[in-house]
Amino acid sequence: MCDPTPRFYHGHIIFNYWNTYIEGNNVTFVCDMGYSPANQQSSITCTKKGWSPAPRCIRPETCLKPPEGDFIFNTTKSVFFPGDKLHYECKEGFEITKNTIDDTVACTEKGWEPTPSCVAIVCNIPFLESGTIEPREDIFQHKMVAHFKCNEEFTRVGSESAQCYHFGWSPQPPICKENVKPCPALPIISHGIVTGEPKAVFQHGDRLEVQCEISFALYGSKIIECVDGEWAPLPSCKEEVKTCGRPSAIKNGYFVNVKSSIYRHGDTVECRCLQRYSIIGTNLAKCLHGQWEVPSCLVNPRSCTRPQYAVFQPTVQTSKQFKINQFAKYRCGSNLHQTKCVNGLWLPEPRCKGICPSPPQLPNAINIAEMRIYKSGDEVSFKCQEHFLLRGPQKIKCENGTWQTPPRCLDLRCKSPPEIDNGIIDIGNRTIFLPGETVEYRCSSGFEISQLKTVRCENLKWSELPVCKG
Secondary structure, rough: OOOOOOOOEEEEEOOOOOOOOOOEEEEEEEEOOOOOOOOOEEEEEOOEEEEEEOEEEEEOOOOOOOOOOOOOOOOOEEOOOOOOOOEEEEOOOOOOOOOOOEEEEEEEEEEOOOOOOEEEEEEEOOOOOOEEEHHHOOOOOOOOOEEEEEOOOEEOOOEEEEEEEEOOEOOHHHHHHHOOEEEEOOOOOOOOOEEOOOOOOOOOOEEEEEEEOOOOEEEEEOEEEEEEHHHHHHOOEOOOOEEHHHOOOOEEEEEOOOOOOEEEEOOEEEEOOOEEEEEEEEEEEEEOOOEEEEEEEEEEOEEEEEEOOOOEOOOOOOOEEEEEOOOOEEEEEEEEEEEEEEEEEEEOOOOOOOOEOOOOOOOOOOOOOOOOOOOOOEEOOOOOOOOEEEHHHHHEEEEEOOEOOOOOOEEEEEEEEOOOOOOEEEEOOEEEEEOOOOOEEEEEOOEEEEEOOOOEEOOEEEEEOOOOOO
8 A cells, every 4th residue: 555645845646535545546746836747747656665656846947949050959849858858960061070979969957968069061172193173172061063184195084073972972083094994895784785886996985875685674874884994884684574565545646566465674566646647756665664655646746946055966957947856966065965856845955954973872872873974853762771771862863063962871780789787698799780689688696687688779779778686
């Protein structure tokens, strides 16, 4: 039984008709003005050992929501009690100071401790022997892009540009070489076909196109380049098991020689338009990843006018009107691009926008299969390796020559479980444990372990530790 009127300072039990309390009974207490329950809980329970938790009223030294600086707090609360904790995140372009152990602050009688600490993300100035770097800066801040150019008689091997991220430069800055090696032979890609002008030897900078066999899909860039004796980046051809059925009707047109009920990835069927209609795009419907990609048939499709802002190649091409499905090439800097007239519109739009460097290869993420050129509006997706958690956007976009801030892949593995007084754990020489793994403690002779003897690795931390009692 429990005392019906437990005594404590600065509060009292709410009146109740019970004269005695047995195990399991609950009562409520209130604190005097200016005081609050010590654990913010005003209900207590009768146990074998008495009231639990013991009623206690304190004058709380409250904390107000801390002001934000280079960091933000994800909370809507404005008042906090001693012991309350807050997580903070650094704003874009900033990161937690390297010697900071945790990204939390706690409300104490003296206020918030420790002070949140975020510093600006900067990258070391890249070194390029026998070349120049633009812009010329003393410090490269987060998201800044550096462009690399080699001196005369030297050749750049590597990316033309790189961007500064929280983990450093990506892609890695190039080198300038006086002598670069040719590529002696065509690369071999399983289930792939390399197309291009046949040569005995390919020079540094030569490009070829890769296509996959029917029922195989291309992963990576279809354009490969000879880079100092090696072809890069090499894509892969993976079997696509999804198939297409017979193509359905096409508005204002029809299919020719549809002989099968099942079509594999990459299979095509010829399309034709009815009289007075013109086909938009290619005259082939294509099975891609289990779905048909079908052209359109339009009546009197519009031609395209020559844009004023695009430098078309060759420059001798002076036509002001371009027919439907006609291709035109235009130049942006040193790169040549192709666009197509589609019912009065150029697709893609022949406007020179900032070209982004190769997308960042995040630490602890699955490497991205790179394309050759990334223009404004292009997106890339990220996926973390096993046992790592993606924090941030799953996709980022190229915007006028700069990639948006990428996510991070957080390591969810735990370090060795901590030692406890008079306790023993048998983990051998292991120092890393995967999420979900458990470790069992036992006590030294003469000690008994608490009810919990097994701990689990959960999001970088171990669950509640046991206690060895004498």
